[in-house]
Amino acid sequence: MAVVSPFSSPTANDQASAAPAAGDAAFRVQxxxxxxxxxxxxxxxxxxxAAMKVSGFLQPPHFFHEAHRRIYEASLTLIxxxxxxxxxxxxxxxxxxxxLAKAGGTPYLARLAAAATTIINAEDYAKVIHDLSLRRExxxxxxxxxxxxxxxxxxxxxxxxxxxxxxxxxxxxxEGSSEGGFVSxxxxxxxxxxxxxxxxxxxxxxxxxxxxxxxxxxxxxxxxSDLIILAGRPSMGKTALVTNMAFNAAKKYFETDGAxxxxxxxxxxxxxxxxxxxxxxxxxxxxxxxxxxxGEITDDEFTRxxxxxxxxxxxxxxxxxxxxxxxxxxxxxxxxxxxxxxxxGMIVVDYLQLVRGANSRRxxxxxxxxxxVTQALKALAKDLNLPVIALSQLSRAVESRDDKRxxxxxxxxSGAIEQDxxxxxxxxxxxxxxxxxQPSEGTPEHVAWQEKMDRIQNLAEVIIGKQRHGPIGRVVxxxxxxxxxxxxHVAADHLPEAF
Numbered sequence: 001m002a003v004v005s006p007f008s009s010p011t012a013n014d015q016a017s018a019a020p021a022a023g024d025a026a027f028r029v030q031x032x033x034x035x036x037x038x039x040x041x042x043x044x045x046x047x048x049x050a051a052m053k054v055s056g057f058l059q060p061p062h063f064f065h066e067a068h069r070r071i072y073e074a075s076l077t078l079i080x081x082x083x084x085x086x087x088x089x090x091x092x093x094x095x096x097x098x099x100l101a102k103a104g105g106t107p108y109l110a111r112l113a114a115a116a117t118t119i120i121n122a123e124d125y126a127k128v129i130h131d132l133s134l135r136r137e138x139x140x141x142x143x144x145x146x147x148x149x150x151x152x153x154x155x156x157x158x159x160x161x162x163x164x165x166x167x168x169x170x171x172x173x174x175e176g177s178s179e180g181g182f183v184s185x186x187x188x189x190x191x192x193x194x195x196x197x198x199x200x201x202x203x204x205x206x207x208x209x210x211x212x213x214x215x216x217x218x219x220x221x222x223x224x225s226d227l228i229i230l231a232g233r234p235s236m237g238k239t240a241l242v243t244n245m246a247f248n249a250a251k252k253y254f255e256t257d258g259a260x261x262x263x264x265x266x267x268x269x270x271x272x273x274x275x276x277x278x279x280x281x282x283x284x285x286x287x288x289x290x291x292x293x294x295g296e297i298t299d300d301e302f303t304r305x306x307x308x309x310x311x312x313x314x315x316x317x318x319x320x321x322x323x324x325x326x327x328x329x330x331x332x333x334x335x336x337x338x339x340x341x342x343x344x345g346m347i348v349v350d351y352l353q354l355v356r357g358a359n360s361r362r363x364x365x366x367x368x369x370x371x372x373v374t375q376a377l378k379a380l381a382k383d384l385n386l387p388v389i390a391l392s393q394l395s396r397a398v399e400s401r402d403d404k405r406x407x408x409x410x411x412x413x414s415g416a417i418e419q420d421x422x423x424x425x426x427x428x429x430x431x432x433x434x435x436x437x438q439p440s441e442g443t444p445e446h447v448a449w450q451e452k453m454d455r456i457q458n459l460a461e462v463i464i465g466k467q468r469h470g471p472i473g474r475v476v477x478x479x480x481x482x483x484x485x486x487x488x489h490v491a492a493d494h495l496p497e498a499f
Contacts, residue, residue: 031135032064033128040125041071042116045086045109048079050119054126062133067103070094087113134172141168166333208262208346208387211248213488214475218464219423222249222346222387227378229352229417231392231406232427233399237460238391239271239350240279240484241427246348246389247280250318253345262345262386263317265338267331269354273320279484285309288482317342327356328376339384347384349377351391352417371416378420392417394426404433408465424466429479431456460486
């Protein structure tokens, strides 16, 4: 196409006569392609169907030259109103436009349309324009990073700049994709059938396994894009349960060579990575964690249990980040990075109230900050297409009731959490409360108390208070506090499946 325009690139002779040396960064022109922009605009003006092919991902700011941005934006406006966009209908909008006047005025519109040949390649031209726009954005981010690094502010540590740069790059990667938009129902129903078939083949498990049969039966596994809240009062075993679930998923992934389970990213804001690893080692070796911490182990335990198990555990795709009071922005960027490098399929956050919002201040409204964090975690689950499990504290209102089983209203900042979560579960151990009510020995009350303690010993309940895609209810688990281990509960009158 030969559209005469002042936007044309310099000729070879012009470049040869330039004084600066070749490759001088100060004289480099930002990436752009005038011909592609002209070809696309010409195709749109000739046949408005071309705009429908590209408007889903190509926006006016993606054009390099202001005149082309205005022509494209005006064309989309007319087309969206059900009108025709061509040189005649656009003429009234641009007769007095100074930017278009520099490009040749309204006759420039006619030349664009006259030189257009076909709309077949319109989408290819749009992708070229879009790609070059991303490159210009990258240049801008890079220049800003360099300038700020040379001229730092006293109150801004270098780590903050690194975090912000990461966020801008990830945002550019997410928003810069030319994919997305509507999905046909044909594709949606095929995905649904694949999910049903997968669940059928796995015996009813459509999500990532928890490693606990009754939990998997109630939840169907932990589903991609779901935000799962696991809440409870202190000492109920929240961290122990979520660690067991997460490690079971990662171990299953390793054992099945990726066919089931998922690699896990575990953000431990309360415990160190070493403490968390010690818990897992205790649970896997069945050596009490207290003895492991103190080094009170026998030679036989060390050589037969700890060393072999530790070598196996080293291979499990389980990643721990123990940064305290991490910001939601940094958590999000690290999770995305791990998704790209190790294809994680599950994220755990321990716990929700320790995550800082993007704009947290001492006097900010705490409910708003928690709402910001839960919304960001839900968005992260959808963006990365994986389940996110976040632990949450409960209010002290539980302690004032006779029946201390938690309910949705007991969640701290409950409105925000309950609204954004797909699943809300509570951990409850009646044994914890009953053991503190021990009557004097030798009394009838003590006999009744002992009988009740025998019934509830090592039992834990997971109460599912909300499940967007399934039933609510209660799951009984077996809990061994010495190993911080949750397992399937088998009733005393129930024979093992082997029999």
